[in-house]
Amino acid sequence: MQFMLLFSRQGKLRLQKWYVPLSDKEKKKITRELVQTVLARKPKMCSFLEWRDLKIVYKRYASLYFCCAIEDQDNELITLEIIHRYVELLDKYFGSVCELDIIFNFEKAYFILDEFLLGGEAQETSKKNVLKAIEQADLLQEVSNTGLHPESFVNPSCV
Amino acid sequence: MPAPIRLRELIRTIRTARTQAEEREMIQKECAAIRSSFREEDNTYRCRNVAKLLYMHMLGYPAHFGQLECLKLIASQKFTDKRIGYLGAMLLLDERQDVHLLMTNCIKNDLNHSTQYVQGLALCTLGCMGSSEMCRDLAGEVEKLLKTSNSYLRKKAALCAVHVIRKVPELMEMFLPATKNLLSEKNHGVLHTSVVLLTEMCERSPDMLAHFRKLVPQLVRILKNLIMSGYSPEHDVSGISDPFLQVRILRLLRILGKSDDDSSEAMNDILAQVATNTETSKNVGNAILYETVLTIMDIKSESGLRVLAINILGRFLLNNDKNIRYVALTSLLKTVQTDHNAVQRHRSTIVDCLKDLDVSIKRRAMELSFALVNGNNIRGMMKELLYFLDSCDPEFKADCASGVFLAAEKYGTDSLTSLHVTAVLSCVLAGSYVRDDSVPNLIQLITNSVEMHAYTVQRLYKALLDDISQQPLVQVASWCIGEYGDLLVSGQCEEEEPIQDEVLDVLEGLLVSNLSTPVTRGYALTAIMKLSTRFSSVNRIKKVVSIYGSSIDVELQQRAVEYNALFKKYDHMRANPNPNIAVITIHASNSTEAEMTDFVFQAAVPKTFQLQLLSPSSNVVPALNQGTVTQVIRVLNPQKQQLRMRIKLTYTHKGSPVQDLAEVNNFPPQSWQ
Numbered sequence: 001m002q003f004m005l006l007f008s009r010q011g012k013l014r015l016q017k018w019y020v021p022l023s024d025k026e027k028k029k030i031t032r033e034l035v036q037t038v039l040a041r042k043p044k045m046c047s048f049l050e051w052r053d054l055k056i057v058y059k060r061y062a063s064l065y066f067c068c069a070i071e072d073q074d075n076e077l078i079t080l081e082i083i084h085r086y087v088e089l090l091d092k093y094f095g096s097v098c099e100l101d102i103i104f105n106f107e108k109a110y111f112i113l114d115e116f117l118l119g120g121e122a123q124e125t126s127k128k129n130v131l132k133a134i135e136q137a138d139l140l141q142e143v144s145n146t147g148l149h150p151e152s153f154v155n156p157s158c159v
Numbered sequence: 160m161p162a163p164i165r166l167r168e169l170i171r172t173i174r175t176a177r178t179q180a181e182e183r184e185m186i187q188k189e190c191a192a193i194r195s196s197f198r199e200e201d202n203t204y205r206c207r208n209v210a211k212l213l214y215m216h217m218l219g220y221p222a223h224f225g226q227l228e229c230l231k232l233i234a235s236q237k238f239t240d241k242r243i244g245y246l247g248a249m250l251l252l253d254e255r256q257d258v259h260l261l262m263t264n265c266i267k268n269d270l271n272h273s274t275q276y277v278q279g280l281a282l283c284t285l286g287c288m289g290s291s292e293m294c295r296d297l298a299g300e301v302e303k304l305l306k307t308s309n310s311y312l313r314k315k316a317a318l319c320a321v322h323v324i325r326k327v328p329e330l331m332e333m334f335l336p337a338t339k340n341l342l343s344e345k346n347h348g349v350l351h352t353s354v355v356l357l358t359e360m361c362e363r364s365p366d367m368l369a370h371f372r373k374l375v376p377q378l379v380r381i382l383k384n385l386i387m388s389g390y391s392p393e394h395d396v397s398g399i400s401d402p403f404l405q406v407r408i409l410r411l412l413r414i415l416g417k418s419d420d421d422s423s424e425a426m427n428d429i430l431a432q433v434a435t436n437t438e439t440s441k442n443v444g445n446a447i448l449y450e451t452v453l454t455i456m457d458i459k460s461e462s463g464l465r466v467l468a469i470n471i472l473g474r475f476l477l478n479n480d481k482n483i484r485y486v487a488l489t490s491l492l493k494t495v496q497t498d499h500n501a502v503q504r505h506r507s508t509i510v511d512c513l514k515d516l517d518v519s520i521k522r523r524a525m526e527l528s529f530a531l532v533n534g535n536n537i538r539g540m541m542k543e544l545l546y547f548l549d550s551c552d553p554e555f556k557a558d559c560a561s562g563v564f565l566a567a568e569k570y571g572t573d574s575l576t577s578l579h580v581t582a583v584l585s586c587v588l589a590g591s592y593v594r595d596d597s598v599p600n601l602i603q604l605i606t607n608s609v610e611m612h613a614y615t616v617q618r619l620y621k622a623l624l625d626d627i628s629q630q631p632l633v634q635v636a637s638w639c640i641g642e643y644g645d646l647l648v649s650g651q652c653e654e655e656e657p658i659q660d661e662v663l664d665v666l667e668g669l670l671v672s673n674l675s676t677p678v679t680r681g682y683a684l685t686a687i688m689k690l691s692t693r694f695s696s697v698n699r700i701k702k703v704v705s706i707y708g709s710s711i712d713v714e715l716q717q718r719a720v721e722y723n724a725l726f727k728k729y730d731h732m733r734a735n736p737n738p739n740i741a742v743i744t745i746h747a748s749n750s751t752e753a754e755m756t757d758f759v760f761q762a763a764v765p766k767t768f769q770l771q772l773l774s775p776s777s778n779v780v781p782a783l784n785q786g787t788v789t790q791v792i793r794v795l796n797p798q799k800q801q802l803r804m805r806i807k808l809t810y811t812h813k814g815s816p817v818q819d820l821a822e823v824n825n826f827p828p829q830s831w832q
Contacts, residue, residue: 013217013218013219014217015217016217016250018288019287021253021254021255021288021290023253023255024253028219044481044516044517045481045516045517045518045519046481046482046484046485046517046519046520047482048482048485048486048519049519050519073410075406075410075446075449075450075453076482076485076486077442077443077445077446077449077482077483077486078402078403078406078446078450080442080446080482081396081402081403081442081443081446082403085396103170103174104167104170104171106213106214106217107166107210107213107242107243107246110246111242111246114246114283114287115279118282118283118286118287118315118318118319118352119286119287119318119319119321119322121318121321121352121355122351122352122403123314123315123318123348123351123352124314124347124348124351125347125348125351125394125401125403125404126347126348126393126394127393128393129348129393133276133279133311136276137238137242137276137279140238140274140276141238141239141242143238144237144238144239144240145237145239
């Protein structure tokens, strides 16, 4: 995967994860153009489109568009499953997730994504394990905020 | 100094802004506060401030002044700081700026941290945005972690290694030892990322590929277990066990089996099993089937398996889910050359997809349809494709028209050509979405359909009366009028035929119109000239041609001068044209960026002919189609044999001499009969 964008139906960006090195200017341009292209699609159209030399896979969940740019050799159908898995993770974490959750807790949305994908590929295929890791990391964050030295936190068994 | 406002508070505030200007004001105010807080080196609230900066960055505001602060957060001992710091680094830092290198040491330390979640942050950041320099410095640490028994870290290290290899391919070798028992892992996360790593290595190096071929039996076993094992709640997706891992294994098998008989044979059974047993009611099952089909088609599979694969794609074409139809068409396009007959069986379904509402599906169906046209099905296919051409969106017309021309050229018989020409003309007349390079093709097509000449020139002439803005249309029309003008005025058409002066009016109109490109003007002038042998109003034509002898357009000027010469020098032939002499004018143009100098055109004809080459207009052909060289050839053909010519072009281009030889055999019959 080259990048993933989450945006609202009005075209407001809610999350952007880039796995390829691009300047801020290039990212803005790509984002603007791609968002426009996807928003112009009619509901009956398929979830895939060719854009520049990339394959774009997108799916709308409620008021949010999840949009990924994948490479030529990547499987479009499984990418839909990747998107779906991410939505399920957000749903489980926030409890019936909605766009506002992502807006107000964007950093958490990133943390969850970073436990699921790394460098554009899935690092963990078990929903349970991803959520467990986030849970533990959140706990560690709590501990570090209350002043306990992080080194005194014992490593849990491999998850 | 009051504490900086909380992140969520800021988000709430900014969202109350009713205008862009109001939002900008709030942002600027907050940025100023954050800047002064940074200047004070406030450790307590740095994390909160950077988080707010990241939010503002997402809204589109500049946040580069927070880059160094991210580095400070990463260096902090607090986990919260590191979490936000690494996130900030991934969002704000750019590998093209040297600043990012300052992260290297922190990442190195954190890769060795006693807390796995800190190690995880470091691996994630490195694997997401590590530059080549960072990867070089830290590859050793990643390699170490690839060998750990901690599966949480091992899976991350594997993907981090993938990134390192992509950035610095020479480092691939050092990860080889660590791959030794990756596939023996029970942990699915490690298995998945290991397969990704092995795939990357095999794709990059034929040696690695050969080395890892021995893993095929193990991969087959793992895949088999996934399919045969009972319900596993942890990895289940709609009744399928870990579809992500299955798909990656199938992809790796594809690479390993590609040009290798033994490997392909070893995976034959499992592929057949997956192909026949996978549940197809949901997207996830189809995703696996899709990958399986791709693998079957790419390796050296036996024919039965290949047919099975194509049939799966055929079933996909009938699926209600348009995504499935889309991937089916894409895959069929990839295999249509190698498995032509198998794909032909699904032709009617493919043609039905031309009527799909989705643009991407239509396009693929069109491409596939053209690939499937052959001598046997041309009649039926042409009907469908011409119908499509007539009714499709503008964005397709050009490509479709080209495809129709090519198909007609390749497979069209005489009886079909008329059908093609009629329908293509309809499209061209309707909107002319024909690409400029199709003009010669269309002219060739028209030339070959002799019985259509009268009809064609009449329809095109009528079109010109309505609209002269579509250049390809105008060019083809001009050419036809020049060539078949006699048919146009002679009453061979059903409708009222124009008189000669009307036709000349139209052509002259093209010459002066602002809408005509120089190329079009060239066509128009040549057409007028040709009519001097077909029409009686020779004097009028002479006058027009002589006017353009001083045209500013060099191309037109050249032509006009040549034609004038024909009037002067060869006028005696006009009254009694020697039917045995064919006069051919060549126009040489040069689309490259450098001019061609010392340009010499030579021609040779069979013994029964005689050739006379008049002097060329010049021996320099300007670059970039900025002008042409014209030369008149007279060929005496007393025995009325089919004219064949061998031509030789010599010229100097960019300092080097060039020689080009060719045979010209497709002179239209009228030129020698």
